[in-house]
Amino acid sequence: MDGAVEAGTALDPFSRLPLGDPLNGLRGTAAPTPLKPASAYATPAADGVYATPYTVAKITRDGRTVYTAHADTRRVLEEKHAYGVREKVLSGAVDRSSAGADSAPTFLTAGAGGGITRRTMWSTGLDSRLALTVVRFADRPGKKKNTTLPAQLPNDPPQDKETELTAAQIWELATSGHGT
Secondary structure, eight states: OOSOOOOGGGGGGGTTSOOOTTGGGGTTOSSOOTHHHHHHHHHHHTTTEEEOOOSOOEEEETTEEEEEOOOOEEEOSOHHHHHHHHHHHHHTEEOGGGGTOTTSOOEEEEEESOGGGOOEEEEEEEOSSOEEEEEEEOEEEOSSTTOEEEOOOOSSSOHHHHHHHHHHHHHHHHHTTSOO
């Protein structure tokens, strides 16, 4: 499996906006990897400036920094459109204070499938420093060896609440200095 899962309505805030590459590549992508929406949402958080994602920020050896990542950045979204995406996220988002994560932002939670056929659930939060996307999905073995097919997420507990809670907990770890 390549990590790609159905996005459903998770990318709706980007609909009908003029997007530069690589965000434009999200259009028509029904099943992106979680990194693609996470980096897409990081763009409006940074006022429309896209930064190529990287997994290692810094490497130290014997107390000295031997490598520091420098993201390739470029404007791919006009500031007014970046503001519009942030507003869409906040207007469709759930207040996290009920989850006990007071420092977490509001999270936009959306997915693919609905009701008893929910297949994926995405939750995204952002502020000017950080964008976080958590995705939950279920799959089952396919008919061919080493293949999988989408499956239904359990209905109990409610997956939207569970995904939001997980995102808020990760946000808390990341912003408290313990998750770096």
